[in-house]
Amino acid sequence: MPDSASVDTYAVKKEQWSSRFTFILAATGSAVGLGNIWKFPYITGENGGGAFVLIYLFCIAAIGIPIMMAEIMLGRRGGHDPVTTMKLLAKESGHSSSWGILGWLGVIAGFLILSYYSVIAGWALAYVPMMSLGNFSGLDAQEVNAVFGELVSNPITLMIWHSLFIIMTMFVVARGVRGGLEKAVTYLMPLLFMLLIILILYAIGTGAFQQGLSYLFNPDFSKITTEGVLSAMGHAFFTLSLGMGAIMVYGSYLPKKTSIAQASIAVAMMDTLVALLAGMVIFPIVFANGLEPGAGPGLIFKTLPLAFGNMSYGTLFGTLFFILLVFAAWTSSISLIEPAVTWSMKTFQLSRIKTSVILGLLVWLMGLMTVFSFNLASDFTISTSISTQYGEFVILKDATAFDFLDYLTSNIMLPLGGLMIAIYAGWLMKKEFSAEELKINPLWFSIWLFLVRYIAPLMVIIVFLNALGIVAFVRHIIN
Numbered sequence: 001m002p003d004s005a006s007v008d009t010y011a012v013k014k015e016q017w018s019s020r021f022t023f024i025l026a027a028t029g030s031a032v033g034l035g036n037i038w039k040f041p042y043i044t045g046e047n048g049g050g051a052f053v054l055i056y057l058f059c060i061a062a063i064g065i066p067i068m069m070a071e072i073m074l075g076r077r078g079g080h081d082p083v084t085t086m087k088l089l090a091k092e093s094g095h096s097s098s099w100g101i102l103g104w105l106g107v108i109a110g111f112l113i114l115s116y117y118s119v120i121a122g123w124a125l126a127y128v129p130m131m132s133l134g135n136f137s138g139l140d141a142q143e144v145n146a147v148f149g150e151l152v153s154n155p156i157t158l159m160i161w162h163s164l165f166i167i168m169t170m171f172v173v174a175r176g177v178r179g180g181l182e183k184a185v186t187y188l189m190p191l192l193f194m195l196l197i198i199l200i201l202y203a204i205g206t207g208a209f210q211q212g213l214s215y216l217f218n219p220d221f222s223k224i225t226t227e228g229v230l231s232a233m234g235h236a237f238f239t240l241s242l243g244m245g246a247i248m249v250y251g252s253y254l255p256k257k258t259s260i261a262q263a264s265i266a267v268a269m270m271d272t273l274v275a276l277l278a279g280m281v282i283f284p285i286v287f288a289n290g291l292e293p294g295a296g297p298g299l300i301f302k303t304l305p306l307a308f309g310n311m312s313y314g315t316l317f318g319t320l321f322f323i324l325l326v327f328a329a330w331t332s333s334i335s336l337i338e339p340a341v342t343w344s345m346k347t348f349q350l351s352r353i354k355t356s357v358i359l360g361l362l363v364w365l366m367g368l369m370t371v372f373s374f375n376l377a378s379d380f381t382i383s384t385s386i387s388t389q390y391g392e393f394v395i396l397k398d399a400t401a402f403d404f405l406d407y408l409t410s411n412i413m414l415p416l417g418g419l420m421i422a423i424y425a426g427w428l429m430k431k432e433f434s435a436e437e438l439k440i441n442p443l444w445f446s447i448w449l450f451l452v453r454y455i456a457p458l459m460v461i462i463v464f465l466n467a468l469g470i471v472a473f474v475r476h477i478i479n
């Protein structure tokens with residue numbers, strides 16, 4: 001291997017987070033993003049509330065945390081981009097270098113996710129000037145709806161905001177992630193948190209707080225479908241940034257002495273807290289204004305402006321909120337593309353700047369699919385189902401390009417990546433290596449091992465099969 005190709009990766013290996021705290025912040029910066037504030041409330045609304053939330057929380061605890069530990073552990077031990085890391089680790093434990101495919105899958109998944117993520121982050125960007133000009137002051141629910149509808153129906157406007165967000169992301173990535181990123185998250189995360197608390201006070205004032213809470217926390221299992229379980233699981237991966245090597249790359253900068261278990265639990269807890277707070281803000285506003293919880297991807301863009309438009313200092317808080325949402329999305333988007341960047345630099349021997357420009361252009365192009373799926377191509381949908389003599393198993397129904405990309409990445413690629421991580425860390429990596437990395441007491445180690453060996457893989461597999469209707473199918477045959 002020529003030297004120039006490896007310089008950066010070795011530099012990366014030597015580079016380390018300044019402290020355990022900064023790693024936790026950066027991983028939290030990656031985890032906390034649109035997934036918590038935009039996606040969690042809207043998919044909770046689409047899936048009927050409490051029961052979905054409960055399954056999601058269970059997935060975070062039983063699958064998310066153990067797999068996060070596994071992914072960080074692999075990253076720290078491998079110390080490179082995800083593809084190289086997996087190849088090196090496979091060699092170390094005497095397995096096939098085909099494990100590099102896991103890294104590949106991640107590079108592609110991150111690329112696809114960023115293509116639509118940046119369009120949604122573009123909506124948040126667009127809301128910053130709209131908020132600060134007081135466009136929402138005194139509007140009722142219908143009028144706010146119309147403003148949102150106007151934004152997404154205009155492909156040019158969406159394209160401009162999408163472009164701006166891609167430029168912001170690639171700008172930071174081109175300069176190297178560490179310097180700016182650590183600082184940004186240190187200040188921005190606590191601020192975002194504070195604003196959510198202020199919004200909760202507003203939500204309490206709506207008079208429908210109780211109703212919002214019971215929607216979020218009172219499980220009604222009759223509302224759960226197999227697709228709902230699949231999205232709860234997919235979202236656990238999405239929200240914790242798992243299954244595609246982002247946290248693996250971050251883990252590669254982690255000092256040896258840091259406890260992976262404690263860091264993972266801290267990140268997962270903060271991430272979950274932000275999502276639940278967002279839900280506690282949004283649903284009371286939904287119910288107080290007779291809005292539809294299942295309104296889909298536009299949910300927070302319709303509810304929050306309503307709150308801000310009708311509270312004192314709403315223009316100020318509203319502007320601030322969408323700025324912070326953009327920052328939350330920013331610290332996440334960087335981690336979505338970082339695996340692709342480190343990998344391309346090494347493979348094509350390009351500088352970080354060139355790589356960022358090229359990948360930025362490619363992601364931007366790909367993102368146009370999502371841009372148009374909300375307007376010009378909104379009628380272009382696909383439906384997939386497996387039909388057998390025992391019935392029809394719906395996989396996708398009237399999915400736009402955006403729905404399809406989201407489904408493919410969150411519900412299939414991330415759980416698949418997570419499954420492979422769990423299998424590698426649990427079954428193939430030598431136990432002495434994993435024990436050496438995790439350094440937790442033997443009881444906790446056995447619990448972790450049990451979770452990554454059996455529980456996490458089995459759950460992923462069962463949910464997959466179930467979503468494909470295969471379980472129902474088999475049950476039918478047996479009866």
Ligand code: TRP
Nearest residue numbers: 031033034035238239241246332
């Ligand atoms: N977790 C982020 C969010 O919730 C999105 C994200 C960043 C992500 N990096 C990732 C999702 C890696 C999957 C994989 O908004």
